[in-house]
Structure formats: structure tokens, C-alpha cells
Amino acid sequence: MDIGERDPVTGQMTTGHEWNGITELYTPIPRVVIFFLVLGTLFSIGYWLLMPAWPLGTTYTKGLLGLDQKTQVEQQLELASAERSAWTSKIESMDFAAILADPALMTIVNQAGSTLFKDNCAVCHGTSGTGSQGFPNLTTKSWLWGGDPQTIFETVRVGINSTHPDTRVSQMLSFGRDGVLERAQISDVVSYVQSLGGVAGEAAADSESVARGKDVFSANCVACHGDDGKGKPDVGAPNLTDAWWIYGSDRQSIFATIFNGHQGHMPHWEDRLSNTDRKLLTLYVLSLSEKKT
């Protein structure tokens, strides 16, 4: 060690080296640093003894506590599942009417269903189930495929136009693009459909156009939407006489719908959610429309 100088502020000696004016003191390492270094090392050794820690070729030291993260998480899942089984077993075994009649059970359904709905369904249908452009509003009782619990449960299970083998299938044909109808005819059908009562706020079309549209409608649309335009749940055709429109109710939107057609898509949930979860969701979705009335 070179002979350094004494630093007047700290009273420590410098190391005697100098770099571009920078010197260093030879201050001993503070005790507290050594203390914590030793403490940390001792803690680590203790922790290594208790927990899985060091590799030994194809295996590793298992630790005296014998803990293993995989079995731990399995145990915790089992425990949680056992705690929930007090009510999940009821959901599983009871039918919809019986669950609906059990207020205590319905409290749980609404709590758990709300989270399930927001995590899985809200991306399309919105956090409160009111849908958006292209995605049905679930709070209106205007059901495409029917609104009894068993039907909703089935829709959730297989989806619509999904990859499930039992999927519900439905399609609005592209009457304009495929040359089935002329533009003028489509325009008349729009007039007629708007006159069915489900559209507010649009200027009424002239009665001749409505009459011509009615003829075209009778020849092309009634098979799915029915003679009265009220839709057919067995083929997923929407009611055209109510106030709820998936793709918009202004002239332009309805024209585009008839011209280009639509084939909406809802994924199936049989592989993603358990039977209990799907039952919870069914009841929760049902409650969304019940609240409205």
C-alpha cells in the first residue's frame, strides 16, 4: 500500500492513489455491511436446507420441509373446490326453476355470474350485457334463439356458427351481392321493414314503396322472419318488429344488411367453462333481462 494522506474531514487515510484528481479513502468496511452479509448468507443456507434448492445432476435437493409447488397448488385447488362444493353441488344437481326459486343460491349466482360474465362475455356483449354494433343486447328479452333457461344454456354450450359439432347455424343471405334482389327492390324492403313498427325517428317512406316492399318481403323473407316479421327462434332469425337491432335500424344499415347479408359468430363454451359455470352464466344472463321488466 502506498503511503496516503489523512483526509481532514473524516480523519481517514487515503490509499495514496490518484486518478485525474480523484482519491480514495482507506475507510474500513462498516461493521453493519459485514453483519448483513453474514446474516443474508446464513438465511440463505437455512432456506436452502428447508426448500428445494440445489441441482444434483438429474435431481435436486428436495429440502427438509418436503414442500413442492406443484403438489401445493393442487392441494389448494382441491381445498377451494371442496369449500365451494356446498353450493356448486346444488347448482349442478338442481334444475333451473328450482335454483331460481332459491334466493340464497341466487345471491351466489349473481355474484359469481357477474365476474364470469365480465371475464368471458363482456368483450362482445359489454360489461352490462347491452351489446354493441354487431353484438346482441342481452337485456331486452328480444332473443334470437329463445329466452328460456334451457335454450340459453344450449346457446352458451354450442355457440352460434361456431366450431362446435352441434353449433347453432344461422345466416342472413346477401340478397344484393348475390343478385337475388335488385337495388330498388331492396330499397322497398327497407321501407316495408321500417314500417313494421320497430324503427323510430326515421322519416316515413311513401306508401307505394312500402306496398312494393311487402310483396318482395313475402316472396323472399318470410321463410325465416315469418309472415308477420316477428322472426323465428328455431332458425335464429331476429324479430323485425321490435326496437332492438343488432346491426342498426337506419335506412343505410338495413339496406347494407339485406345487400351484404350477415353471419354473426358466437364461440362455444363447452370446452372452456365447466357445466356449473355455464349454468351460472345462463342464470346471470337471464337475470339481466329480468331486471329490465
Add this chain to the structure above:
Amino acid sequence: MVAQLTSGERQLALVVLIALALVGLAMGVVGRADPIGVHGLIVLVLSVGLTFLVLSSLYAPEPSAERLSQYYDDPSKVGIILAIVWGIIGMAMGVWVAALLAWPDLTFDAGWASFGRLRPVHTSGVIFGFGGNALIATSFHVLQRTSRARLAGQFSPWFVLLGYNLFCIIAAAGYFMGVTQSKEYAEPEWYADIWLVIVWVTYFLLYIRTLARRKEPHIYVANWYYMAFILVVAVLHIVNNLAVPVSLGHAKSYSAFSGVQDAMTQWWYGHNAVAFFLTAGFLGMMYYYLPKRAGRPIFSYRLSIISFWGITFMYMWAGSHHLHYTALPEWVQTLGMTFSLVLLVPSWASAGNALATLNGAWHKVRDDATLRFMMAAAVFYGLATFEGSFLAIRQVNSLSHYTDWTVGHVHAGALGWVALITFGSIYSVVPWLWKRERMYSAALVEVHFWLAIAGTVVYVFAMWNSGIIQGLMWRTYNESGTLTYSFIDSVVAMHPYYIARAFGGLLFLLGILVCAYNIWMTIRMAPAVQPTSTADLPEPRQIPVSPAPAE
């Protein structure tokens, strides 16, 4: 500046630039149907541009031999300016992505402006663009002063600096086009990675060649850290980026690792990028500019030694704490956690060594915002390393992992430590490099200090709040044993904090704009009246009698 090169160095520069232009051309032709073609075009344009710059002074007279009796600071000057430019770009991107999280419509429906593409432009822009350029520029400056030796050669410093910036440009341009290998902080694809290896090895060789010429018997602490930074980053970069390209005409490549090995390699890289890029390199900065500005000796040489070896040894083990409760075998998690905990001791020893160095100079900390930047950096370094060890504990991590707490922790380190020590160093080095008496405005340094502190504090507090709330919401159960909150509920709860975070980031961005203006005005100031002190000259014995041969 080209005229400062010897004619041999100018010719070497031409050869390298023309070779690079040809590589760019080949990339552009072979990869014309792929983003790699656009990258080739960028390489071609930049190298042709620089070729013309070299040609313009190709026949300028030989530089005088007198230059060898001075330090070579031109690359440091350009590096500091590039650091500030990248800093503004990177931090502006940061404010944009922060705003995107609060107001998602700010993508304007454009692919290049989506969060996933802008975010790496922010991270690479600030870490590699701002931090990397500041490290290269200051390392050249510190290396020469503490070795009393001029840089070994005049071509390789430029190759390192400009080559490194080419890497940064390729990286950022690629992100906008969607080119990424999806490894955090190692997003650039294989050809950019290969180029960085060439640049980085040149950097390492330049560093040890200059060190070998030192006229001081001992190597100063700052250089230990800069060396560790250069050496380990090379190792990390090469191993983590091992990949097989789809073809020479495609940007896409596939990693040599898969599954949990890939995850472990990535976080071994990721955490040691924090350790050796964002910590070791900037500790090198701190160990020179802080004592220099304070005019005080380093508190303890012995503490420097155990901190250095503690940090370099223990960080290597800590990466697995990024993968707690994953498919990673539990024993690896145990090792990562225990080493992360003990790591706190050498980290705090470094921070303490810096703060104790200020004993006898606290009145300067009060009056001089530049020194206060470095003091605050040491404090934030201590805070961030404490938080890091704490978050590495498995049980704590189960709450904090995947939440904004991690983001807040990173920014406590990145804003509070890395950026503050860099600003302190830049405010010190700019007057020295440009031979000005002082910065243009001490008041603006003061303004910048408070903008940076306020921005950091707002940012970090916002993220602590949102992170902990997020973590708790994700694990809150109803009496019936089902989750109380959906994920979107937690997103909605984050909104006010995301606005606060964007505001904090905006303050920090305003700070660097003030800094850029101050530097610009300093450069425009008249040079200092008094001649340079002899302390800023290399060892006189190095002055050769006859003109030195070209490097």
C-alpha cells in the same frame, strides 16, 4: 471531424462504409419482399451518406501530431448529443404509450402506432438509445482521464459509437414494422444482433487496448464497472439471441431455446441487462463524476471492492425471480430468491459509498443541482434495489407479479437512478468536453432537477397504488369462494393512476427538453477564457517526437 482522422484511418473508414453499403444493398435486394429489405435500405442510405462525409475530407491535410498530446473527445461529444436525442424520442414514446393505456384510442387505428409496437420503441429508445449512448460517451471520457492515456486509435471509437446507433435505428425501425423476436429488451432480430456483436467486441477491444496504455499503476473503480458492463453485456447478448433465421432474406428467426429453458435464458439475460447495463455501467459513471463534482475522495476503497464483486457475482443468479410460481423448477426459484435477497447488501454498500463520499460536500449538494442529481440518483438506487430484493421474495411476488408494481419498480430504477445519474454526469461533462466555463444556465439545471424528481415521484407513487390495488383485486374472493372482481373491473380501477402516470412521465419529458436546450446554449457559448488545466491532458510522456504512425 473527419479531418482529425489520419489518411490511413479515412481509407479504413471508406472501406468499412462501402462494405456496409454493399451489405445494405444485398439485404435490400434479397429481402425486398420482407421488412429486412427496408432495413437494408436504411443501412445503404446511412452508409452512403457517411461515405460522402468521409470523401469530402479525404484529401484534407494530415492532422497535426499535437492531437496525440490531448484526449480524443469528439466521439464523446457526439455520443452525448445522440444520447439526448434518443432520450427525447424514447421518453416521448413513453408518454405516448402511457397515454395509450389511459386513452386507448390514441393508436389512431394504425398498425405502427399500436401499443405492442410503440412500447419497445420506448424501452429500447431509453435503455439503449439514451442510456447506451450516454454510457459509451462517458466511458470514453472517464477511461482516458483515469488512465491518463488517449483512446487507442481514432477509427474504432467512431465505429463503436456510430455502429451502435445504427443498431438502435434498425431496432426502432423494425418495431414500427412489427419486426420482433418477442424477447423483452432483446427484440431486434438476428441480423441486428450479429451487427451488435461486431460493434460490441470492437468496443471491448478498444477498452482493453486503451487500458493497457494507462499511465496509472492501478485501474480505477469506474473502469472495473465499465469493463464488467461491456464484457457481461456481450455474453448475455450472444447467448440469449442464439437463433436460426428462416432464411437470409427474412427478418424472422427462431430461438435456439424453447419452453422453460427459453424463459429462463431470457430472464437470465433480462435481469442481468438490469444488472450490467443499467447498474454496472451507470455505477461506473457515478464513481467518476460524483467524487469529481463533489471534490471529495471516495468514502471507502475497501467498500468499493466488496460491492463490486458482490454485485457481479450475485446478480448472475437472480434472474429466476422473474419466474416465480411458473413451470420453472422450484429449486431454481429458491436460488434466484436467496441470491436476490443477499444482493441488497452490496447494492446498499454501493449507494452508501456514494452518499458517504458526499460527507464534507453537503453544502455543494444544497447549492449545485448537478451534484444533487447524482445524490438523488444514489438515493433512488438504494430505494430501487431494496424494492427489488423485496419483490424477489416468492410470497411478495405472488402479489406483485404481473401488476403495475413491477412497472413502478423498474421506473424507480430507470428514472430515479439511471436517468438522474446520467443527467448529473452530462451536466458535469458537457462544460468539460466543450471547454466551457459552466453550463449555460444553472437555473435551468435546477428546473430540470425538480421536474425530474416530481415526474419520478408522481410516476412511482401512481404505479405503487395501481399495482397493489390490481394485485389485491385479482386475489379477492367472495364468501362463496369465487372471485369478487373480473379482470375488466381491475382495469377500470387503474384509470386514474394511468392518467397520473402519463402526467409524471410528461414532467420527466419536459425535464429532458429543458436539458437539451441548456446543452444547446452551452455549446453556443464562448469557450472558457482560461486555458485547459493540465489535469485534463494525457501523460506528457506520450507525446511522440515524430508524427505517430496511423493506428
